[in-house]
Amino acid sequence: MSLTLTTTSPDVNVLHPATSGASEWWRNAVIYQIYPRSFADGNGDGVGDIRGIINRLDHLVDLGVDALWLSPFYKSPQADAGYDVADYRQIDPLFGDLDDFQEMADKAHARGLKVIVDLVPNHTSDDHAWFQEAIKAGPGSAARDRYMFRDGKGENGELPPNNWQSIFGGPAWTRVDQRWNASEDGVDDKQWYLHMFDTRQPDLNWDNDEVKEDFKSILRFWLDRGVDGFRIDVAHGMVKAAGLPDWDGVTGMVDGTKNEGASQVQTDGTPDEDGSNGGGNSGPMFDQDGVHDIYRSWHEVLETYEGDRCLVAEAWVEPLSRLALYVRQDEMQQAFNFSYLTTKWDAAALRTVISASIRENDVVGAPTTWVLSNHDVVRHVTRMGLPAVIEGKEMNPNGVRATEPQPDVELGLKRGKAATLQMLGLPGSAYLYNGEEFGTPDHTEMPDEFRQDPAFERKGRTEAGRDGCRVPLAWEADKPAYGFSESGLTWLPQPDTYKAVAADVQKATEGSTFRLYQQALRLRKEHNLGLGSHAWLADFVDAPEVLAYQNNDVIVLTNFGDAPVQLPAGSDILASSVPVAGNVVERDVCVWIQAK
Template identity: 60%
Template sequence: MTQIDSTPSATATGTGISRVVHAGSADADQWWRQAVIYQVYPRSFADSDGDGIGDLPGVTAHLDHLVELGVDALWLSPFYRSPQRDAGYDVADYRDVDPLFGTLADFDELLAAAHARGVRIVVDLVPNHTSNEHVWFQEALAAPEGSPARARYLFRDGRGESGELPPNNWQSIFGGDAWTRTTRPDGTPGQWYLHLFDTTQPDLDWTNPEVRDEFEAVLRFWLDRGVDGFRVDVAHGMVKADGLPDWDGHVSMVEGSDASGADGATDQGSTGTGNSGPMFDQDGVHEIYRAWRRVLDEYPGDRAMVAEAWVEPLSRLARYVRPDEMHQAFNFSFLCTAWDAARLRAVVEASFAANDAVGAPSTWVLSNHDVVRHATRLGLDSPDARPNGIFAHDPQPDVVLGLRRARAATLLMLGLPGSAYVYQGEELGLPEHTALDADVRQDPAFFRTQGAEAGRDGCRVPLPWVADAPGFGFGPTGETWLPQPDAYRDHAADVERRTPGSTFDLYRTALRVRRAERLGTGTLAWTEPFAQDPQVVAFRNRDVLVVTNLGDALVALPRSVEVLAASGPLDRGPYGETSVPSDTTVWVRA
């Protein structure tokens, strides 16, 4: 058992500060520095019209759930017009709502209702590629080779005697070649176009001024409607290396080829999650974001951007959040760090070092629509496991262990200074659906890898709202676009919200305390004697001591503590002292 010193030689609070690693923010009035933002995946949040697919009116109808939870903003995954080949990340019209999700009037109603409740709205922007049904791409296919219409995308002649080979050896993130060959009007094979994702998602050419002008206009369209910011999809993409050179590396949705950035450097805390290569993290992306930042700065209300950038080392990621670029960047290094005290301490410290150097907040995240839910991921046998989905025939997680660790990881994350993102359903303790049949899967990664990867459907299953209703209350008919596992009954929102100690109760308590104690803008310092314990992550944020026990032995707290939040039941040591069991996090005032 680790016993904390409470003799007179310790500080008045009973804990000695080992080392300050992050000073508090002086810009507490900038909401994005400390906000807790809730990700809504619209098709799986709530269905208002009974078609089995969530929609914008469904989000509006459940805003009070988010208010009760205590979040500051919500991020809406794409709801734009789309053929839905990649769940809306294949956009056909950036200025309209797909009828599947409602209308522009429905969006305006959601925005007004959220603002009336003090909740901000961040919308998704998908600038790396469009749908192949976008009017621009249809014009490009109909236009001759070398035309201005084709110059908006990355069309190239093929290699080989008659152009029968792709222009380079790049592979799609979803599997297979990253190039598709077109057919000329006379039926002969034509040029190839690049698609780093599905064949239906052609990459734009961001060296084209017309592309840049169009997206600045799209920004203004939504800013004029009153949105509070943008989450930028594949923010490390868009610009490709000159000449599109061959590359023998490999990229995926959740990991890259190595843990180094474009300059070959490495950082303490790197996890190997960064996508390198000539198609990612090129210096030219920063010019784009500087231009976008100037657009946002024209508008009142402190509008913000967050980068989805799978970039390492962390010093490379920090370049996206320099003062004249984006405001936040998801900390995927933290998300991908194993359940290991030393590694967690390393990634936290490296994150603060990199972001503090540019004056940006660290933006913490544990789950989203692209990764296995952390309530499942943390229950897998391997502490380093980052599968792209889980099949029924794969090794299954320890459900109880996974949820216990997920609750502890969440309380650790929410105790850190900076901003944090919460993926819908994690506040209910939802696990991944690990037994989806092949005939219901819809993720293009499943099909393009010929079923080798399960893909992301398991983390996108519709939410359970009412335990005893058909479809667990997802919509009025009981229909759901993906089947829900029976286990969701025990995690339904109506059960979670009325059960003391539930995961929802934990999140609600943590967010209330986090706001009251101003933890989002606090100072972080490692504390003695926990700093010497290889199985503990412990730090002080303002007046709150956060202790996470990743080992097997009990960890004793100071003799006189006020428990503010705990991820699970606490224990008593041999002398009656409050103690933290394995895989548990506690916040105390000591």
């Protein structure tokens, strides 16, 4: 038995009207995330760099995106792939120098591309001059007040100040004399410092005025060099609850795990009506109201510059009404929608999270920002090919290892393309992760000896970590390192399967993933979908296996069930995730249809 779309002039249930009178570029931009060490290598050392980005800027124009976002390129010991910043005003020599950055920004702007850079304000590297000064200055010093140093508990301070656990695994506190030898370095105190991530990433104290003022200066430093915005790492984590109270919950990355007491409970990817999907971080170290004062002050800094500069929140916050607080008119402009990212491949579940997302963002007049993949999660073409349930646990993993169940590659790519087309039809802004336009999968069989994610070791090698989604991209199928590096060197190994997803193969192949992305981005602009409307189609408003909505003059329909969906005779199909025969939409296929 098939289902039927009765007409391409359908009855609709309007959720969101088209945005009128708005000119800010970030409201409808498609933004391309570049993970610099894995995008393109310009000097042959096996690590991607700014020169490599410059050499590939025309690819972004060819694809059709509006902006690029660079993950950290700052001076760093690279303990956490650059998210441990030693100097926010210098480029790490691994990637180039400030002149290279300026050339890249100027050439991107000349091509009509906006430039967003990462900012990491929750913590610095332990190589940062401030932290080195704090270690030497000792307890009670002004230098220590820039960070979260505390005396330990117990008779001799031998216990950490509280029971918080690091997101990367293990305690969130390290005692100073456990890291530095007193006799060699002159360190003779037993204070502890907080690090919600790796031991080498001490958390800053955002009650300290010097910290607040320095980060405003950092914003101005990069704004003066022409950047158009900042993606704020751990935007919900800078302010901690007064007194740093004990908490028995467990924190994690964007992994679909729910914080309940002292255990992590896997969710099934089904959101509540408020959009909560179990992936948000809670507890006294996250989403404290004081973070909003910081972003109001940053908003004021951006307002002093010409053009529409933006702040983007990486905030793992639920429910969506809490996330929307970050994008009020006097704070940030965008916030990543991780509730959407962690929702399972299911029509009803996605309908719920889309409705909640648009509804809550409309309350504060902000665009919804959609995302399916990034440098912290399993790529969606891999994620969607994994078994739904293994040994009674829902599958939404932190990486996949060779010893674990492997994805169905064909199914994952089919669903991944459908999910992308479905996402790009939604109003608002969207983010793409470098390589997804080629259908690049995770490296799920990477030998453990190559893994570099600090979470892999800190969690006792119980989780693969994030290396699988960070493997250097393939550009030319028949070149060394698939064209990533002329020398053939790569900082992480590439699997043999990357030959088929090399850029030159994808661009030359009719019906490829790249061709689909390119077509969808072109149509998205032509039909003004980013500033468009959203209305659920009455034919399928409660259908358990079909998701169908209209945005401006485009109908977006995805079939999740076994029963095919019959389109009206003469339907004008603008795009489809796989070819559609006889106006019949089969399972795991998304189509864009011209509304009459």
